[in-house]
Amino acid sequence: MSTATASAPSSSDSKKTLRNAVIRFAGNSQDGIQSIGGFLARLAGRTAQEVMTYMTIPATISGGPSIFQVHLGSGEVLTAGDEADVLVAFYQHSYDGHFNALRQGGICLYDSAEVKEIKHEKGVFHIGIPFTAATVEAIGGSAKDRGKNMFVLGLIVSVFNLDKEKLVGIISRQFGKKDESVLRNALLAFDAGYAYQIGDIEKFALAPGEADSGHRISTDGNQMLSLGLLAAGVRYGAAYPITPWSSIMETLRSELPKYGGIFVQAEDELAAVSMAIGEAFAGHLSMTGSSGPGLSLKMEALGYASMAELPLIVVNVQRGGPSTGLPTSVEQSDLMQAIYGSHGDTPRFVLAPKDVEDCFYIALEAGRIARKYSSPVIILSDQALSSRIEAFEEPDLDKHWVEPTLDQTPRDADWKPYPLDKTTQHAPPGTKMAGGKYPHISGLEHDEWGHPSGNAKMHQQMTNKRRQKLLDAAAEFPAPEVHGDATGDALIIAWGSAWGPAKEACDRLRSEGHKVSAANIRHLHPLPNKLDGVLAGFKNVVCVEMNDFGAYGHGQLAMLLRAKYADPKIKSVCKTDGLAFRVREIVTGVEKHLAAGQA
């Protein structure tokens, strides 16, 4: 990355102040490198710095090569970093596999007992340290290689002159719940790393954080989505385990009893969505969730929820497809499935959070929409958001908390479950019907009372009624957030986790003199009417998406925009390599479209 200009070696007493630092830890998944990154991320949150992490996990149980990258910054951090300033390599294969991720003149710390062959390229400054031996020496005989992650953490804290006191506090809280010896060993290893005499290397200091004061938290997207669902009033749900969705259901399963609710582990995806629909019919705001293949399995029942007009939140943490695909990689290829995946015309809502913090607020928005329109709402998160850690302001619960309700007030005689002249709001079981007539909830086309009806006129009227929700919502939804000027040569559009790198790419293009802005779309379906005016200000609209451009040369959102606006100025930058967008990939893609436009 970029702004970090570490040049090593040099005189050792001066500290160079950095605004950003990208550190990549490469080892095996059992080495605990995720916890090194986790500690650094939490520290950043506590020191008003910005942070974004990125990790790869092997899709196997017993581990394998794994990386964890941390991008620390004093100002806004929008990506996990294109290039690393520092590489920490635990093994020869880690070194070989990630040397290229280092920037010119970067620093490589490696385990000298494991890494034997060093490349003399790119002016990289190498420092060999016996991670394991030094850890064993610090902790004592039986430690073997456990604890070497804490040793490495100590090294990093020393090199970047991070707030040791605060970090020790975080470590103590983390390990304090466990056996006393666990904490003692962790701190011994940490101190040994901190005190290790690296030798002739420049030390750095990160500039003070510029984030707003107040309480900041650091966590990943799946955690924030789970907690957002709790704040939105979700008390019931059901799901089936699948990567990378599972940690949401684990959290809800453990947390909901505190709130008097139940999360059911279902026998399969079909049962899970059916249970959640049962909970919705019972009068609750309920939810289910999954990842790609699981969403496909839920599609029939999701169509039912549109037809029966039941409120339901469905989370889809997208991963690489098709089929089993790349379970631990990122992709945004489920957009069309989310909108159109069921048979028949099934109006429903699709939202996408733009970053980890937004995972909380998107859950609240999904709850609001599900209730208001008595409709299924799909939240499209993705693997990158699910597992990366960011630091941000703690949500104000006094402002956002939604109390769950169960409306069993008796309904008047003229009340109907499917009125043609207004939006459905169901009467759950337990509700007395003043007219003595009870509602039928139906997946067959029905009349206003829910009785089956094959009447041609009625089917058209009910289709209109269900579609009207989308039209009403499109009119109500806010305009997408625009970064930059309201007019220009190109507007970069990104959704989901692609927003961070897209925004940074926009800044870089602007600094190079291009008239470019960027917009994030959270409401993907229906698209807000106010989007019309946003697009009108630009000569080109470039959709940045992690899905394939397919037979017609455009990504999935670009296809929808082209269908809506029938405007050839809408273009695509797509990729499906299973990795998050690098800023330079977007910059290059947009520049290409700009150049083509001028030709």
Add this chain to the structure above:
Amino acid sequence: MSTAVATPEAPAAAAAPVVEKLTKKALTADHPTWCPGCGDFAVLAMFYRVLEKLNIPQEKIVVVAGIGCSSRFPYFMNTHSLHFIHGRALPLATGVSLSRPDVHVFVFGGDGDGFSIGGNHLNHAARKNVKLTYIIMDNFVYGLTKNQTSPTTPIGRKSKTDPTGAIDRPINPMKQLLASGATFIARTHAAQVKHMEEIFTRAINHDGFSVVECLSECVMFYPGAFDDSTPRKGGTYELIDETQHDVTDDVAAFKLADYLAPGKFGVYYQVNRPTKNALEQKWIDDTQSKLGGVSQKDILRKRFEAMR
């Protein structure tokens, strides 16, 4: 379950303590779309009668079903009712039962819905012992789609999908239910009104997952399927003698299920095992008792504090 979820005991409902007598008239909705002579009419009539007898508050009755002829049942009930998709009535009912312990959940369906497309759900709803009553109206054939082989069609029986006779071994519903862990398992017959009344009543009174296989003839596509268990057509209706059969003995029940067609009728198995409803509520109660009355908002607030 929820003490936590605001469950406004509807003021108007509370203000009307007059216990209304539930009547068949109140329970009747659309005229059934079944063919004249269909066994399902008798099941519906008996369900009305049992509900009247038990006098369950009308607004607390929930009837759900999947897809099939018998699964049209909810439309014929003037109660809160839901007609779902094929095979998934049980998980849907599970969601209702677990999240609304104050209502009575009834599931109706056929042999295709229950044993074929929804077969796995039957196993899991049974093992979890979800509190609800499930009546499987078994006619040994797919009727709504007009005469294809079903999972209970006897070997040799011809249908549109087995023009030379069924070749796949039919499932034995009683054995399957025993293996899956259902806590009330019984068998009855739509033409045996008194027996049906007794079995439905016992099933509804059971605290747990109660399931009844009710033979119900499809006069259109499989007429005469149950003549061998219909005395007026020369068959024998053999009841389980509960003075001889210990209903808590699953091995004995399994042997009983081995009787040659038409088999025996009555309660095969009944035990008391904690319901999933009760176990989940216990977890909630235990968890909440440790929190010392902290408000829900503060529980979440504390969670955020720990993430600082």
